[in-house]
């Protein structure tokens with residue numbers, strides 16, 4: 418009896434469980450319950466979601482606003498303890514989170530484990546940051562007779578809008594930072610993955626974070642739009658597409674009231690450069706992981722591989738060999754490397770892109786899909802040859818790798834083209850030439866530059882993550898400046914001379 422059931426058996430038992438996502442404060446209103454199905458089997462239901470109604474959004478913000486001063490007054494240490502208690506509860510619910518990552522988001526077990534790890538790391542790291550930044554006011558210099566100090570406080574109510582590709586880690590990271598800073602939060606998860614978000618919020622409440630301070634508002638873009646256009650929202654932390662970030666930016670600019678803080682982490686057109694000094698086995702391993710892990714559904718994922726002409730045929734042959742060995746299938750099977758994409762729309766848009774490149778005359782290699790794949794949203798992993806990264810007009814968010822051949826003499830132009838995409842998220846380099854590394858590093862305009870390794874899987878605190886340009890506003894998630902961006906600074910200046918300096922001047 419002391420031997421615990423193996424993980425896979427425990428997860429299998431959870432397969433029957435139906436989950437529900439609803440607004441934190443449910444009204445008696447009868448909203449429509451929408452089914453959430455597995456991306457890899459659209460006939461299998463995981464649970465239901467009820468979107469927040471307009472008046473529920475309205476009331477949620479009012480509640481969050483009312484409790485914010487009290488939450489802020491708790492101080493950094495107490496807020497840190499609550500976030501750490503939530504992290505402990507997340508770990509206690511490992512099975513449920515892994516099961517939901519697989520069933521609701523179509524993640525492989527490996528991805529699900531990494532996702533939970535990252536969520537817990539965010540909670541613990543931002544708790545540490547709450548202690549560091551919100552402890553005692555910082556004394557500032559000044560002349561004798563003047564006392565100056567600076568302290569940090571929450572801004573008010575933060576809206577956190579998160580994507581389906583990291584339905585737990587990126588759902589919880591920005592709210593954890595906002596809460597750490599003394600803000601209260603209304604969180605809208607992606608419409609595809611509200612169930613895992615609902616469990617995360619529930620556990621935060623169980624840990625002692627007041628329900629009013631962290632509320633869930635499930636819904637699609639209209640709910641997000643209603644939240645961000647509300648002048649009571651002091652800041653928005655958004656992760657998702659560049660287009661949506663631009664729309665939120667316009668909406669924030671157009672509203673009356675306080676100037677909102679905007680933190681956005683968006684898309685990429687991520688490149689890797691492989692020169693003739695690179696180690697082929699290492700390149701193969703890292704290219705395949707960067708392009709196809711998580712079915713390419715990471716904003717950090719490699720999209721355009723640039724290989725030096727001298728080694729192009731050899732490298733591509735090895736990469737194609739590893740590509741041909743990828744196991745595509747049900748993410749609930751342990752052996753699977755590549756699972757489904759998130760939904761039918763994602764599949765359609767990727768298939769359209771691939772078809773267009775084929776018609777345009779590009780060389781295209783595709784894997785065959787497994788039997789039974791038509792029940793789910795599978796896109797066969799694909800490699801496409803291109804002349805230039807600038808042939809791509811937008812991010813293709815899935816298991817599609819583009820390959821460009823370049824001549825050593827053209828490396829300057831290659832870097833110019835990569836920068837000309839306007840995105841600036843991740844860049845990879847495989848080279849054993851230190852001069853080449855210095856050359857690329859000096860020209861790279863990306864948030865995260867990875868050398869001789871894969872270019873995904875940034876670790877909280879070790880590799881703070883986030884881009885520039887079309888890829889986002891910074892600051893870097895999981896880095897030392899992130900939590901501070903959710904806060905406001907207040908300076909108190911006291912005249913400590915007996916009569917008071919101004920009084921003396923006026924006399």
Ligand code: UN1
Pocket residue numbers: 580582583587656714715716717718872873874875876882
């Ligand atoms: C995202 O995909 O939205 O480094 C960003 C990584 C992850 C990327 C998260 N932290 O792969």
